Amino acid sequence: KENCRPDGRELGEFRATTHCLSSGSITTADGSALVKLGNTTVICGVKAELAAPAADSANKGYIVPNVELPSLCSTKFRSGPPGEEAQAASQFIADVIENSQMIAKEDLCIVSGKLAWVLYCDIICLDYDGNILDASAFALLAALKNVQLPSVTINEETGLSEVNLKQKNPLIIRKHPVATSFAVFDDTLLIVDPTAEEEDLATGTVTIVTDDEGKLCSVHKPGGSPLTGAKLQDCITRAVTRQKEVKKLIDKVTKSIKPK
Amino acid sequence: PSRPPAGATSVLAGLYGPAEVKGSRELPDRAALEVLLRPKVGLPGVMERSREQLLRGTCEAVVLGGLHPRSAITLVLQVLSDGGSLLSCCLNAACLALLDSGVPLSALFCGVTCALGADGTVILDPTTRQEQDARAILTFAIDSAERKVLAASSKGSCSVEEMQQCLAAAQRAADTIFGFYRDCVRRKYSKS
Numbered sequence: 381k382e383n384c385r386p387d388g389r390e391l392g393e394f395r396a397t398t399h400c401l402s403s404g405s406i407t408t409a410d411g412s413a414l415v416k417l418g419n420t421t422v423i424c425g426v427k428a429e430l431a432a433p434a435a436d437s438a439n440k441g442y443i444v445p446n447v448e449l450p451s452l453c454s455t456k457f458r459s460g461p462p463g464e465e466a467q468a469a470s471q472f473i474a475d476v477i478e479n480s481q482m483i484a485k486e487d488l489c490i491v492s493g494k495l496a497w498v499l500y501c502d503i504i505c506l507d508y509d510g511n512i513l514d515a516s517a518f519a520l521l522a523a524l525k526n527v528q529l530p531s532v533t534i535n536e537e538t539g540l541s542e543v544n545l546k547q548k549n550p551l552i553i554r555k556h557p558v559a560t561s562f563a564v565f566d567d568t569l570l571i572v573d574p575t576a577e578e579e580d581l582a583t584g585t586v587t588i589v590t591d592d593e594g595k596l597c598s599v600h601k602p603g604g605s606p607l608t609g610a611k612l613q614d615c616i617t618r619a620v621t622r623q624k625e626v627k628k629l630i631d632k633v634t635k636s637i638k639p640k
Numbered sequence: 641p642s643r644p645p646a647g648a649t650s651v652l653a654g655l656y657g658p659a660e661v662k663g664s665r666e667l668p669d670r671a672a673l674e675v676l677l678r679p680k681v682g683l684p685g686v687m688e689r690s691r692e693q694l695l696r697g698t699c700e701a702v703v704l705g706g707l708h709p710r711s712a713i714t715l716v717l718q719v720l721s722d723g724g725s726l727l728s729c730c731l732n733a734a735c736l737a738l739l740d741s742g743v744p745l746s747a748l749f750c751g752v753t754c755a756l757g758a759d760g761t762v763i764l765d766p767t768t769r770q771e772q773d774a775r776a777i778l779t780f781a782i783d784s785a786e787r788k789v790l791a792a793s794s795k796g797s798c799s800v801e802e803m804q805q806c807l808a809a810a811q812r813a814a815d816t817i818f819g820f821y822r823d824c825v826r827r828k829y830s831k832s
Contacts (some may be wrong), residue, residue, distance in 0.1 A: 401683050438827065479776075479797050567788070585733035586792075596803050599778065599792045602690075603697015608787030609807050616800050 385571065385578070390456040392618060394573045395419075397626070399522055399633050402506045413529030413553075415519040417573065419509035423467050424519035426527050430541060433489060441488020441496035444460035445473040447516055449501045454576070469512055472600060473503065476517055476589050480557035480597040483524065487552050490532050495541055498530065509516060510576040513587050513600075517559035525634055552628075557597045558626040560619035561587040564605045572618060586612070588619035592627065648767070653733035655741040657713035665712065670705030672712045679717065690729060695734055696790045698781045704744040713743060718815065721817060724767040725753040727779045727793060728800040739825060748784040750817040754806035756798050762809050778806045782814040808826025 383391055389632035393593070395418030409425035416422075433440055447469040451459040462470075477483070488497040501523065503516045528548035535542050562575035563582035576581060584604015589597040596616065658671055665672045677688045686751065687793040689693055710724050715737060731751025755766035755774035763770050771777055778798035783790050789807065798806075 465691055467686045467689035468693045471686045474686075477797065478794060481797075526826050581803060584701065593800055595797045596794065597797045599803065601792040602694040602789045603701055603781070604698070605701060606786070607791045608786075609670065609804060609811075612792075612807070613800070613804065615645065616803075636827045637746045 389574065391569070394622065394625075395575075397438055397518070397629065398451045399518070399629060409523075409532055410529065411523045411525075412504045413519050413522030415522060415524055416520070417511055417515045419507055419516055420505070420511055420515045420576065421507040422503060422505050422512070422515040422519045424516070424523035426523045427500045427502070428527070428529055429498045430498065430532065430543075431492075431494055431498045433493060434454065437485070438493040438539070439489045439550075440485035442498040443477050443483060443485070443488070443501065445477060445501040445520065446470055447505075447512075448488050448507050449508065449512070453505040456508070468602070469503075469516060470588070472513055472598075473501075473516055473520060475598055475600075476557050476559065477520075478637075479593050480555045480589065482521070482553055482555045482557055482591075483551060484554060488596075490541075495532065495534065501526075501529070508576060509563050510574045510579045514559045514573065517557065519634065521553075521556060521558070522630060522633075524551055525553055525630060527608065532602060555591045555597075556623070556627050556630065557565045557589050557591045558619075558623040560586055560615070561585060562615050563616075564607060567605050567607065570611060572622075586615055588615050588624045590619045592623070594620050594623075643735075648721055648725055649729045650720040651726070651729045651733040652718045652720055652775065653730075653737035654716045655713065655737040655743070656716070657741075657743070658708040658711035659714070659830065661710060661712035665774050666710050667705075669709050671703065671708040672692070673700050673703060673705065673714065674714045674733070675699065676714070676716045678718045679727060680722060691730065693706045694781075694791050694792055694793060695730060698731065698732060698749055699738065701790055702745045702747050702783065703738065705745055707744050717724075722768070724771050725751075725779075726768070727751060728753040728765070731779075731781050731791075736778075736821065736824065739821065742830075746785075748821060750784075750814050750821070751780050751781050752810035752813045752817070753779045754810055756796075756802055760802065762806055764809060764813050776802070778803060778810075780807060780810045782811055784814075784818050787811045787814055 398416045406425045410428045411426040449466040531547045564584035589601040662775040675692045721808030755763045756776040778794045781791035
């Protein structure tokens with residue numbers, strides 16, 4: 381059959397995206413989300429800790445993402461130090477956070493120069509079936525939306541911080557960046573949301589990250605077959621449509637959670 | 641090894657191969673390419689890994705690996721100084737090293753960095769200062785055959801039109817860089 385992929389999808393069709401939120405999948409984390417893109421399953425847990433801000437940016441907190449591709453998710457990965465794909469994915473997520481300004485680091489500051497939040501975002505793949513970048517970015521966004529930070533005050537007399545666990549506030553998410561990945565085959569064919577099998581056979585990949593206003597947060601093409609500017613434009617157009625679909629999905633799930 | 645000067649940014653590239661490959665990395669039908677990027681100070685981190693992946697992907701797209709199966713081609717890049725546009729300097733160094741070594745290539749590539757100023761002006765090959773002031777920085781690897789995009793990496797956010805403007809500027813600038821490659825090779829062979 382023409383223009384049809386092994387799993388029956390069309391070239392521009394995404395796999396079924398599900399996002400399980402309930403009250404957050406990880407109860408010990410300050411925010412978490414489990415995202416499935418077809419078979420690719422990624423879970424993100426956000427832990428918030430307190431730290432002193434850096435000397436040169438006294439009014440900024442920190443966001444530290446880490447992507448792990450453990451050996452359990454695929455036979456491709458061995459246990460041990462993170463491989464190149466995991467490290468490149470971590471760098472990609474860090475870039476998405478930085479480029480899109482989805483969270484203003486100033487919002488994470490509690491007392492300028494003394495106390496700020498550090499958000500450790502751990503993204504772990506549980507089942508690897510291709511398109512890890514899209515799933516990780518989505519899981520991160522969903523988890524951050526789920527985060528509830530306790531309010532913190534500094535006791536004037538002792539100078540120590542006091543955390544009030546009963547009074548929690550959600551994070552202010554300014555932008556909703558969404559990643560869309562394509563597999564390239566020999567300069568001509570572009571398919572969206574590749575599975576692991578399609579990725580192995582592809583001659584290149586492109587990932588486009590767009591935000592709410594249709595602006596480009598990231599064009600990530602780590603080598604591979606060359607593409608014309610026009611093909612790149614097609615990818616971007618598809619990515620903009622995808623961003624709207626994902627945003628609707630996140631909004632729907634967020635609304636369906638009963639407030640705590 | 642070849643070293644292109646690009647203002648105050650310089651990268652030393654060394655290419656080894658096609659050579660013997662260790663058991664697990666051996667590919668039966670083509671050469672196994674490896675890129676190692678060493679920063680000027682400190683140990684290589686996650687950023688270097690990400691750049692190595694980009695450089696490797698770009699080189700793999702042009703190297704005719706099928707002519708050297710079961711062998712390894714190793715590219716080592718050492719950052720000597722960073723005055724801005726580091727990634728495109730690495731790309732240019734990598735291509736010149738490939739040219740210098742005589743590894744069979746289907747095309748050449750060059751790296752161009754564009755910085756988008758706050759008012760929308762495009763600056764090519766920005767210095768560190770210009771990069772810091774820019775709203776967005778886009779780096780493209782352009783191939784010599786049809787000026788298509790081999791690799792792309794961006795920092796900061798910009799509109800789609802701005803990205804296309806930068807890409808067009810990069811494609812025009814690629815002509816100058818390929819002219820420079822031609823001169824390098826001409827000089828190398830005219831001496832002997």
